[in-house]
Amino acid sequence: MTPHTISPQPLDTWSPDRTHWLELPAHRSSVSVARHSMSARLSAWRLPGELCADAVLLLSELATNAIRHTLGTRFLCGVGLVTEGCLRLEVHDQDRTGRGLPRCEPGPDDEGGRGLLLVEQLAETWGVDRSRLTGGNAVWATLTA
Secondary structure (H helix, E strand, O other): OOOOOOOOOOHHHOOHHHEEEEEEEOOOHHHHHHHHHHHHHHHHOOOOHHHHHHHHHHHHHHHHHHHHHOOOOEEEEEEEEEEOOEEEEEEEOOOOOOOOOOOOOOOOOOOOOOHHHHHHHHOOEEEEEEOOOOOOEEEEEEEEO
């Protein structure tokens, strides 16, 4: 499982009517807030249901990783409409250690550790960059209808 290395243009340079950002505390309950907020925005953009469902699932996985595997007190979630039917999701944490993403080989009975495997399967492309917004990790994924 390796992220793709070519990062499309980050969301921080896009038009505000085609992007949606949330800054949330690094608490487990924030994942639900992020899911509901992003779902509402994607519905407002009138995107196909399957694309919306996949985007919300991926955002949930990325946000959960930001909370579970970093020591930050807050994180950013963003979604942008790149073109009609193409989305870019980003989650920015505050981890300035430079550790990158934890590698995990879950066993058949493990209850967790499969989030990035889901990202890899559902995303068109994905990767990790240094966040210009938080100084931590910016994990991104693109999805197309």
